Amino acid sequence: MAISDPSKRLEAIPPYMFAELEKRIAAKKEAGIDVISLGIGDPDRPTFRHIVEAMREAVGDPSTHTYPSNRGRKEFREALQAFYALRFGVELDPDDEVMPAIGAKECIYNLCFAFLDAGDVALASDPGYPVYTGGPVLAGAEVALCPLLPSHGFAPDLDAIPAEKLEAARLMFINYPNNPTGAIVPEGFFERAIELAREHDFLVVHDNAYSETTYDGYVAPSFLATPGAKEVGVEVFSLSKGFNMTGWRCAAIVGNADAIATYWRLKTNVDSGLFDAVQLAGAAALTGPREPIEEMNALYQRRRDLVIAALRDVGVEVEPPKGTIYIWAPVLEGHTSTSFAELVLEDAGVVVSPGSMYGPSGEGFFRISLTTPDARLSEAIERIREHLA
Numbered sequence: 001m002a003i004s005d006p007s008k009r010l011e012a013i014p015p016y017m018f019a020e021l022e023k024r025i026a027a028k029k030e031a032g033i034d035v036i037s038l039g040i041g042d043p044d045r046p047t048f049r050h051i052v053e054a055m056r057e058a059v060g061d062p063s064t065h066t067y068p069s070n071r072g073r074k075e076f077r078e079a080l081q082a083f084y085a086l087r088f089g090v091e092l093d094p095d096d097e098v099m100p101a102i103g104a105k106e107c108i109y110n111l112c113f114a115f116l117d118a119g120d121v122a123l124a125s126d127p128g129y130p131v132y133t134g135g136p137v138l139a140g141a142e143v144a145l146c147p148l149l150p151s152h153g154f155a156p157d158l159d160a161i162p163a164e165k166l167e168a169a170r171l172m173f174i175n176y177p178n179n180p181t182g183a184i185v186p187e188g189f190f191e192r193a194i195e196l197a198r199e200h201d202f203l204v205v206h207d208n209a210y211s212e213t214t215y216d217g218y219v220a221p222s223f224l225a226t227p228g229a230k231e232v233g234v235e236v237f238s239l240s241k242g243f244n245m246t247g248w249r250c251a252a253i254v255g256n257a258d259a260i261a262t263y264w265r266l267k268t269n270v271d272s273g274l275f276d277a278v279q280l281a282g283a284a285a286l287t288g289p290r291e292p293i294e295e296m297n298a299l300y301q302r303r304r305d306l307v308i309a310a311l312r313d314v315g316v317e318v319e320p321p322k323g324t325i326y327i328w329a330p331v332l333e334g335h336t337s338t339s340f341a342e343l344v345l346e347d348a349g350v351v352v353s354p355g356s357m358y359g360p361s362g363e364g365f366f367r368i369s370l371t372t373p374d375a376r377l378s379e380a381i382e383r384i385r386e387h388l389a
């Protein structure tokens with residue numbers, strides 16, 4: 001055995017399938033070609049000014065310099081309570097129904113280790129955020145993929161999940177507004193998920209990364225606003241996308257107190273909490289003005305419409321998404337997700353994400369992120385029009 005050999009657990013993660021695409025991107029760049037990436041979902045605009053100012057002040061306060069408590073600072077927990085009440089009409093007890101997380105990614109990963117054993121099943125959306133499958137596999141459990149299809153509003157068909165998977169299920173990951181499909185929650189879906197969780201005793205984990213990033217007047221609900229949600233579920237709320245805070249690692253888990261206590265028990269063995277200054281900045285974000293959020297959404301909506309018009313011109317028809325920072329579109333006929341991504345790279349020097357990156361049901365689709373600065377995005381759009389029409 002070599003010193004660099006990975007554990008069996010790590011080996012069980014499927015190898016990165018897009019090494020070929022990465023290689024081609026690197027080769028293009030080496031050849032001096034100006035490659036524009038529309039692949040990554042990471043806001044291009046800075047964190048809102050009032051949040052940065054709150055952080056400046058917070059780092060000057062020595063009370064933020066010691067180990068934080070994993071349960072979280074009172075200011076942060078109360079800011080979440082106030083935000084959830086005002087924004088979603090959801091009542092939370094800041095003492096035991098709110099806990100900070102070092103990003104939604106950490107939280108989802110740790111939930112897998114807190115709740116899953118060998119033989120247990122996690123129900124995961126396909127396509128979906130990669131940690132919904134990587135987390136359970138690393139925890140030694142099994143994943144049951146629930147396809148998100150356009151014909152079903154990109155929601156899992158809960159009545160099609162095999163009985164034996166439901167019996168073994170301990171977690172179900174859902175996410176609306178949805179990455180990568182841009183879909184919003186279909187009417188009645190949260191209600192049905194709660195019923196199923198009650199029947200089969202599993203915890204619903206709603207990944208709420210995009211509730212603040214919506215368009216055309218759509219206002220996204222919290223999962224916890226659905227009656228009965230708190231009895232069977234938690235919501236992971238991230239400040240990353242909605243507040244341009246991806247680098248800050250600021251999120252929270254809210255909802256079922258017993259489930260949060262179990263997460264806390266795992267977490268005390270893994271990390272030492274979220275930097276108190278980041279919690280204070282997060283509190284400022286949650287209680288601050290909404291105008292910067294509205295401005296970001298107006299910007300993304302404008303970019304969304306530019307991209308959709310260009311795609312239409314090259315024969316790709318897609319409904320404008322009502323939320324998230326992504327456009328999820330079918331590839332041109334005769335292509336797979338990867339062959340299409342390779343075509344766009346070869347012909348236009350533009351990187352799009354192959355849909356199959358997000359799970360087998362993503363095959364036949366590609367994803368474009370709206371987080372590229374205007375001038376670069378316009379250039380990418382022009383090239384797509386010119387070379388793919």
Ligand SMILES: *Cc1c(COP(=O)(O)O)cnc(C)c1O
Nearest residue numbers: 103104105129179209238240251
């Ligand atoms: C970006 C994203 C996350 C990551 O959130 P962090 O708080 O930055 O870890 C989680 N879930 C989904 C669906 C995302 O798109």
